[in-house]
Amino acid sequence: MTDLGRDRVLISSDFGDYALLSRDEADALQAGGQGLSPTRRMDLAARGLTNVSGAVPDLDEAVRRTRKAFLLEGPTLHIFVVTLRCDHSCHYCQVSRAAVGAAGFDMSLADADAALDRVFEAPGRDLTIEFQGGEPALRFDLVRHIVLGAKSRNADGAKALRFTMVSTLHHLGEADLAFCAEHEIQLSTSIDGASALHDHQRPNPSRDAWARTVEGIGRARAALGEHAVAALPTVTRAALNDPHGLVDTYRALGLRSIFLRPVSPYGFARKTARVHGYSTAEFLAFYAQALDYILKLSAAGEAIEEVYAAILLRHIWSPFHSGYVDLRSPAGAGLGVMVYNYDGLAYPSDEARMAAETGDKRFALGRVDQPLDDLLASPAMSWLAAGAVAEAIPSCDRCAFLPYCGADPVHHAVVHGDPVGDRAASDFCERQTGLFRILFEHIDKGDPETLRTFTAWAFRKDRREVRTSGFVER
Amino acid sequence: MSIGLPLHTHAAIEGVERVELLKVLTPEEARGSHLGETDVLLLEDEALVRRGGGPIRISSLRNPEVVGPGDVVRLRPGSSLVSVLYRRGSTSNTLFATERCNSLCLMCSQPPRDEDDSWRVGELLRQVSLVDADEPQLGITGGEPTLLGQGLADVLTACRTYLPSTHMHVLTNGRTFKDRGWAERWGSAHPDHVTWAVPLYADVAEIHDEVVAAEGAFLETLQGLYELGRLGAAVEIRVVLHAITIPRLPQLAAFIYRRLPFVRHVALMGLEPMGFAKSNRDRLWIDPADYIEQLRAAAFHLADRGMSLSLYNLPLCVLPRDLWPFAQQSISAWKNAYPEICDGCVVRPHCGGFFASAGPSWRSRAVRPLKLEEFA
Numbered sequence: 001m002t003d004l005g006r007d008r009v010l011i012s013s014d015f016g017d018y019a020l021l022s023r024d025e026a027d028a029l030q031a032g033g034q035g036l037s038p039t040r041r042m043d044l045a046a047r048g049l050t051n052v053s054g055a056v057p058d059l060d061e062a063v064r065r066t067r068k069a070f071l072l073e074g075p076t077l078h079i080f081v082v083t084l085r086c087d088h089s090c091h092y093c094q095v096s097r098a099a100v101g102a103a104g105f106d107m108s109l110a111d112a113d114a115a116l117d118r119v120f121e122a123p124g125r126d127l128t129i130e131f132q133g134g135e136p137a138l139r140f141d142l143v144r145h146i147v148l149g150a151k152s153r154n155a156d157g158a159k160a161l162r163f164t165m166v167s168t169l170h171h172l173g174e175a176d177l178a179f180c181a182e183h184e185i186q187l188s189t190s191i192d193g194a195s196a197l198h199d200h201q202r203p204n205p206s207r208d209a210w211a212r213t214v215e216g217i218g219r220a221r222a223a224l225g226e227h228a229v230a231a232l233p234t235v236t237r238a239a240l241n242d243p244h245g246l247v248d249t250y251r252a253l254g255l256r257s258i259f260l261r262p263v264s265p266y267g268f269a270r271k272t273a274r275v276h277g278y279s280t281a282e283f284l285a286f287y288a289q290a291l292d293y294i295l296k297l298s299a300a301g302e303a304i305e306e307v308y309a310a311i312l313l314r315h316i317w318s319p320f321h322s323g324y325v326d327l328r329s330p331a332g333a334g335l336g337v338m339v340y341n342y343d344g345l346a347y348p349s350d351e352a353r354m355a356a357e358t359g360d361k362r363f364a365l366g367r368v369d370q371p372l373d374d375l376l377a378s379p380a381m382s383w384l385a386a387g388a389v390a391e392a393i394p395s396c397d398r399c400a401f402l403p404y405c406g407a408d409p410v411h412h413a414v415v416h417g418d419p420v421g422d423r424a425a426s427d428f429c430e431r432q433t434g435l436f437r438i439l440f441e442h443i444d445k446g447d448p449e450t451l452r453t454f455t456a457w458a459f460r461k462d463r464r465e466v467r468t469s470g471f472v473e474r
Numbered sequence: 475m476s477i478g479l480p481l482h483t484h485a486a487i488e489g490v491e492r493v494e495l496l497k498v499l500t501p502e503e504a505r506g507s508h509l510g511e512t513d514v515l516l517l518e519d520e521a522l523v524r525r526g527g528g529p530i531r532i533s534s535l536r537n538p539e540v541v542g543p544g545d546v547v548r549l550r551p552g553s554s555l556v557s558v559l560y561r562r563g564s565t566s567n568t569l570f571a572t573e574r575c576n577s578l579c580l581m582c583s584q585p586p587r588d589e590d591d592s593w594r595v596g597e598l599l600r601q602v603s604l605v606d607a608d609e610p611q612l613g614i615t616g617g618e619p620t621l622l623g624q625g626l627a628d629v630l631t632a633c634r635t636y637l638p639s640t641h642m643h644v645l646t647n648g649r650t651f652k653d654r655g656w657a658e659r660w661g662s663a664h665p666d667h668v669t670w671a672v673p674l675y676a677d678v679a680e681i682h683d684e685v686v687a688a689e690g691a692f693l694e695t696l697q698g699l700y701e702l703g704r705l706g707a708a709v710e711i712r713v714v715l716h717a718i719t720i721p722r723l724p725q726l727a728a729f730i731y732r733r734l735p736f737v738r739h740v741a742l743m744g745l746e747p748m749g750f751a752k753s754n755r756d757r758l759w760i761d762p763a764d765y766i767e768q769l770r771a772a773a774f775h776l777a778d779r780g781m782s783l784s785l786y787n788l789p790l791c792v793l794p795r796d797l798w799p800f801a802q803q804s805i806s807a808w809k810n811a812y813p814e815i816c817d818g819c820v821v822r823p824h825c826g827g828f829f830a831s832a833g834p835s836w837r838s839r840a841v842r843p844l845k846l847e848e849f850a
Contacts, residue, residue: 017732042722046677046729056696059733062703066735318779319735455778467796470774471724 001026002400002433010440014391015063016316016403017047020444020474047473063319067403070321070328070336073124075372077325077332079132079339079350080115082107082142086135088168088209090202092234092263096354097134106139107342114369115340116149120159121372122338128162131185132350134342137171140179147183164188168202168209169216169229177223187220189213191231193239194249201236214253232259232307235286237278243290251297251304258294259307260287262431280427284434291438298463299449310457312439315404317458327406327432329390334365334381344368346375348384348410355414363410384409387419395423401436443472481561483540484554489530494549495559495597496530497604498522498541513604517543532556546604548597560605567605567612569598569629571619577647577686579673581714581758583748586617595625602632605640613643620650620660630663641667645712648672649691651698661705669738670702671710675719677729685718696733703736710739716751716758720765727772731779740776742769744787747829747836755835762792763840773797790825792840801826819843 002010009026012018021029028035033050044050048060070076084105086097098105107115119127129150131143147163154161163185172180172187180187192198195210202209220229231250233239239246250258262283294306314322325332326349334348345364347353352363362383365375375381387409390396399405408428412421423429442450451469456462496515499507504514511526522541524530530549535556541547544562549555560567572594575586605612612633619626633642642664651657651670661668672695675685679692702709711730713719719726723742730737744762745751751758762769769785776783777800785793785800793801803826811828812819819825821844828837 015732039721042678042680043725046725056693056700058704059696059700062700063733319732459779461778466774466778468770468774470776470778471728471771472775473728 001398004437004440004444008444010400011049012400012403013048014403015048015060016067016319017049018316018400018473019044019047019049020440066319067321070323071330073126073336074122075334075336075338076122076124076126076323077128077130077337078115078119078122079130079337080107080112080136080142080146081132081134081339081341081353082112082136082146083139084134084342085138086133086168087138087170088135088202088204090234092201092236096357100138105134105342107142107340108344109142109145111340111344111368112142112146113149114344114367115346116146116153118338118340118346118368118372118375119150120153125158126160126162128164131163131165131167133166135168135171136165137167137169137176140172140176143185144179147179147185151183162186167216168204168213169220170204170209170212172216172220174219174223177220180220180228181224185224187224187229189217189229189231190234191249191253191255192233192236193242193246197238201234201238217253226254230257230259231255232261234263235260235283236263240278240282240286243286244293247290247293247297247304251302256303257305257307260290261308280430280434283431284438287435288438295442295450295453298453303463305457308435309439309454310460312404312435313454313458316436316439316443317455326408329388329402329405329407331384331388331390331407331409333384333388333408333410334376335388338365338372338375340368346370348381351414352410355410360414362413384413384419387412387421393420393423396429399433401433404436405432444474446472446474479561480537480540481558483535483537483556485532485535485556487530487532487549487554487556489524489528490549490551490553491528492551493597494530495600495604496524496547496549498543498545498547500543503543509604515547517541544606546601559601562606565611567609569601569612569614570594570616571598571614571626571629572617572621574621575616575618575647576621576649577618577688577691579686579714579750580718580754581685581716581745581749581751583746583751584615584617585749592622592625595622595628598625598629599632602629603636605637607637607639609637609640611641611643612637613645615645618647618650619644620646620656623656624659627659627663630660630668634664634667638667641669643669643671643710645671647686647691647695648698648702649688649694651701652694654701657698657701657705661702661707665705665707669708669710671712671741672699672702673712673714674699674726674730675713676722677726678722681718681722699734699737703734709734709737710741711737712741712743714743714745715760715762715765715769716745717760718757720760720768723765723768724771724775727775731776731781737781739782739784741784741786742773743785744826745836746787747832759836761840762788762838766792766794770794770797773800786826787829788826789828789838789841790821791819791842791844792838803827813837813841815841816843818845820846820849 004010007023009021010018033041048055084098085100085102087100136143150161163183165185166188169189192201198210217229233246291306294304297304311322311324325336337349339347339350339353341353344367346366346368347363348365356363363380365378365380388407390402390405390407396402409419411428413419416422451472452466453463455469456466497509497513498515498517500517504516515522515524520533522532540558541556545558546560548557548559572591573587676682682692683689745758773783783800784802786802790798790801803824816822
């Protein structure tokens with residue numbers, strides 16, 4: 001049971017069914033339910049939110065298995081850090097990059113091949129290979145080698161492979177883009193805001209990072225199609241003051257989705273927290289304003305989506321997991337994600353390898369030439385396991401947002417020194433519960449156009465196809 | 475007013491000494507058929523004739539149109555009745571499994587009779603062997619077909635043998651599937667070719683059990699649905715819309731999506747003014763014009779979530795335009811008829827229409843002819 005303020009209370013079940021109650025209803029429920037209206041009593045019984053036995057245990061168990069089906073798939077996101085070199089010197093990222101001319105920061109062919117062996121040891125059918133850096137385009141030859149290697153290993157078609165690449169797009173030539181088009185490599189880039197802000201935060205030698213990324217988006221669209229490039233901002237203090245401005249920058253670039261993620265507390269960003277950082281409360285205030293603006297634009301018929309809200313809404317409304325590896329329980333670290341670093345070490349998540357770059361060596365699972373099972377049975381995985389199951393974390397187990405949330409043992413290990421962490425002092429918890437609060441307040445308020453937008457986002461539909469949200473649980 | 479072809483007619487019948495199920499064929503088609511002379515009634519100029527076995531001759535059909543090539547007919551000794559059990563080209567052919575039922579739904583259109591009719595299994599097996607092998611779909615209905623027990627498994631196995639590409643659509647209340655042994659026996663008889671169409675009337679036991687007049691039915695049906703889901707069977711949920719089911723229809727839609735996400739199709743059906751529905755009119759009747767809000771809430775909840783959905787037995791003029799894509803023109807030909815008020819309606823050829831038996835008291839006040847100008 002979680003208090004939403006203003007006399008509204010959220011209750012939820014292990015299966016993700018929920019009800020939004022008035023304080024009076026919540027009191028009546030706790031007193032045994034006699035004081036509830038017949039309609040409300042039936043609502044709660046049907047959603048498994050009362051003690052009335054009337055459920056079918058086998059069906060409940062099937063619902064639980066469906067929600068956690070990702071566990072059987074093993075790691076589905078395989079991140080290759082083909083090089084740590086990058087020509088940008090972003091303030092919040094300096095430790096997880098190396099200078100363009102530096103030696104010893106590229107992945108070897110042998111390690112790339114060994115990492116591919118790990119990918120194909122994963123039991124799941126749908127596998128994503130993501131290229132990261134550094135700037136992976138500086139070693140596009142390795143990207144080609146890995147894509148072609150993966151395809152030849154998949155000659156029997158047993159796996160459904162997806163490729164993605166995180167890049168500034170500056171260094172992708174026409175031949176590279178043609179390769180991306182041929183192999184359907186999805187491109188993801190960063191736009192932190194308008195050009196002055198972006199260029200200030202992401203300095204490159206020629207001081208034209210924004211212009212070259214925008215130019216790259218144009219070339220990539222021409223080669224790969226309108227929807228082949230996604231962009232996301234790293235929201236720093238500088239962007240925080242102008243939520244509308246950030247959204248408008250994306251609109252002006254024809255980017256229809258925006259992922260409003262706060263600056264990462266990992267790696268160098270922690271050390272520059274005073275310059276770039278902000279409190280979670282400040283981020284949530286920014287987020288609420290940006291979301292309101294995006295909802296207003298959507299209601300007026302514009303195609304635009306906030307990606308994180310879409311993921312959380314999918315978690316709230318769908319009986320299936322979204323597949324998003326960064327928010328689930330048990331956590332995606334290692335169990336859903338494997339990171340193969342340029343130096344041949346394997347990590348359970350991108351954040352873990354960034355923490356390792358700052359000198360914290362506890363996160364390495366082993367080397368890429370060890371079998372996947374060994375990596376998953378490593379001391380690092382056992383250590384992280386203590387904080388990997390949200391249902392077992394004190395105070396999470398009483399939170400009504402739990403069925404939609406996840407555990408982040410790597411984050412808590414980095415920030416608190418312990419994978420379980422302390423929820424009372426956890427910025428992860430404060431941010432997640434704050435975001436859920438914002439979304440549930442919208443659901444509770446029930447503006448028809450907002451619910452229509454939320455429905456389109458949650459179920460991946462064109463908003464025009466959603467004539468009305470239909471019934472929405474309250 | 476147009477009423478479809480009846481399924482019975484009278485005739486002068488000679489030579490029938492026991493119940494006979496026979497396939498009507500033209501002499502030309504009979505020559506190429508795998509069926510033997512004893513199975514076939516040849517459609518000749520003046521009469522229907524069986525050459526093999528004991529010769530049979532049917533002449534002076536009162537309504538010759540009732541019987542056509544490809545049909546399967548039943549003849550009884552000492553009776554002048556020719557009953558069509560299967561009509562080639564009809565989209566609503568069914569195997570009638572039993573008159574028995576373990577529920578007693580308030581709106582049952584085919585009130586059950588508690589008599590041992592297990593003799594039907596033999597007829598059904600025979601009927602299956604005579605249906606056109608390229609028939610796309612065949613229904614199985616009752617009563618509650620699973621009360622045939624092993625007989626139902628045998629009928630489905632016969633379908634697998636004789637009609638390997640025909641899709642079977644079985645109406646069952648799902649309660650008996652709570653027994654895993656039976657669920658597996660029925661579910662494995664003809665896998666991948668059966669849709670189990672199971673009614674669910676509410677998201678809570680007290681309403682569902684009231685509608686089917688059987689205490690404990692809700693939990694049994696849910697357990698049965700679980701067993702069907704576990705087998706990977708194709709399941710359709712059917713909801714009859716009336717005064718008792720309407721208030722929680724939106725919540726039922728949410729329940730289906732969240733608890734039964736394996737369901738392949740949901741059918742929402744207007745009330746048929748037949749059988750028990752007539753005697754329970756006071757408890758059941760609600761003008762569809764008064765439940766559009768609940769219908770939309772449920773329909774779009776499901777459609778937005780990617781659930782396949784159909785609306786049956788509801789005239790188009792009663793439905794808001796955004797629900798039209800879900801409306802099916804499905805009422806069996808013999809039930810579908812239009813009152814005078816529909817004259818001149820431009821969407822009549824696409825309309826789900828009316829039950830021939832329904833009087834004006836069963837008609838929505840929203841019924842009216844739609845004019846072409848409204849679509850400009």
